[in-house]
Amino acid sequence: MASSLTKDAGAQGNPASDGKTFFGHPRGLATLFMTEMWERFSFYGMRALLVLYLISGGADAKVGEQGGGLAMTAATASAIYAVYMAMVYLLAMPGGWFGDRVWGPRKTVIIGACVVIAGHLTLALPGQGTFFAGLAMVALGSGLLKANISTMVGQLYDGPQDPRRDSGFTIFYIGINLGGVSAPLVVGTIGQNINWHVGFATAGLGMALGLAGFLFGTRNLNPRSNEVPTPLTREERMGWLRKGLIWTVIAAVFYGIVVATGSFTLNWALIPISLLGMIIPISVLVRIKRDKELTQTEQTKVSGYIWFFVAAAIFFMIFDQAGSTLNVFADKNTADSVFGLHFPSTWFQSVNSAWVLALAPIFAAAWTALARRSKEPSTVVKFAMSMLLVGASYFVFIVPMQMSSGGDKVSPMWLITVYMIQTMGELCLSPVGLSVTTKMAPQKYASQMMGVWFLAVTTGDCVVSLISLAGADLSGAGVVASEAALAVLAGVAIWMSRKKIEASMGDVH
DSSP: OOOOOOOOOOOOOOOOSSSOOBTTBOTHHHHHHHHHHHHHHHHHHHHHHHHHHHHTTSTTSOTTOOOOSOOOOHHHHHHHHHHHHHHHHHTHHHHHHHHHHTSOHHHHHHHHHHHHHHHHHHHTSOSHHHHHHHHHHHHHHHHHHHHHHHHHHHHTSSSTTOTTHHHHHHHHHHHHHHHHHHHIIIIIHHHHHTOHHHHHHHHHHHHHHHHHHHHHHGGGSOGGGGSOSSOOOHHHHHHHHHHHHHHHHHHHHHHHHHHHTTOOOTHHHHHHHHHHHHHHHHHHHHHHHTOTTSOHHHHHHHHHHHHHHHHHHHHHHHHGGGGTHHHHHHHHHBOOEETTEEOOGGGGGGHHHHHHHHHHHHHHHHHHHHHHTTOOOOHHHHHHHHHHHHHHHHHHHHHHHHHTTTSOOBOHHHHHHHHHHHHHHHHHHHHHHHHHHHHHSOGGGTTHHHHHHHHHHHHHHHHHHHHHHTTOOTTSHHHHHHHHHHHHHHHHHHHHTHHHHHHHTTTOO
């Protein structure tokens, strides 16, 4: 389960009005906890339905499943899903920029939530045009909300040294996973068993509840959340407007010509977006690396950080296929009953979040116990472990794939096991990745580097999109084995190079 973007606000703690707290934390944490929970409810609920809706009515759909979808192939559906996931994380960077320079965090979250709700309502309308318009709006709204809500969590505390800060973000993270667990159970059931579009609307209702709670609880937030930290000057605003208009005109003219000549296909949109999703993260890293204002120590840390970026991209290349490759396998090849209880295949999308809630306390206790004995694995070793685990999950996945190749349904325990292994890898990578990003970031790029971390997710998802668009079968044993082998080799490479990487990290451990 991907975490939200965190950023040191450097603000004073939230003023208490009546002395009441939320589990010992500022009351504003309850407001942000519920807002993020409902936003994740809408996001993961829609994600559970996305690929299944796209293939519904087509050759790749499960026999006897309700129609009403877009009857696409699984390859095209997987590419669309990957692009969508990539855009959510890519748009978190401009989302943070709008919060910093245009609207302020609080207003940006409100606008983002409204855009998400509008997107879900658009998805509730049948038709391919409304589908893509709604999907774009949900991605845009999520990007606006993702970066800024975590900024406001940080603003509740008296700076980074507040002893409650880390546990506050832990409670906030629980909200993310509660939304992730509940959404497929509710939205998935309604969408898959009743009507796809009612399911999309239900996901939007979740975001509407989150927005209502946020508006009601804004009095408990730090007043600084309503301020624009570094507002644009008039000249900067006009400059950005000119650039935006120029690129909009260029895109409109280009695609107008493509459409007018009758050449337009879906690939004309998916391939350029996928390429941009790889080019932008690489260009951002190159720009930071080539900045001559950085000290030699900072340059060395950026070089070391590239290892973590590449590893995270490979990890999420596999991990984010939970909503595509594994989702389709759950629908077509996995038994949908346990002890006589039947359930929709979308329920499998709750398993990762459930494993996070179950395993996170165990991992936290284990790291603490090992640290007391001076045996806690280093950041580099944890990343190597995450690579080996996510690779192992796909090697395990090959077994039920082969068992079901003749049309038989496999036990749900296979997918539950795959998700368990992936979650163990996630707990070795995601929290550690966020922490090491803040520690290795050059002072000049302290905030931007958090966005760079999420660009690793964008890169991994865009690689999957291009693989799918190239005609490779993501559900084929050969592709799955290749991805698993790549992750394992990456883990081995990180392990073999750990001394070199640790040397480049300087005083970061």
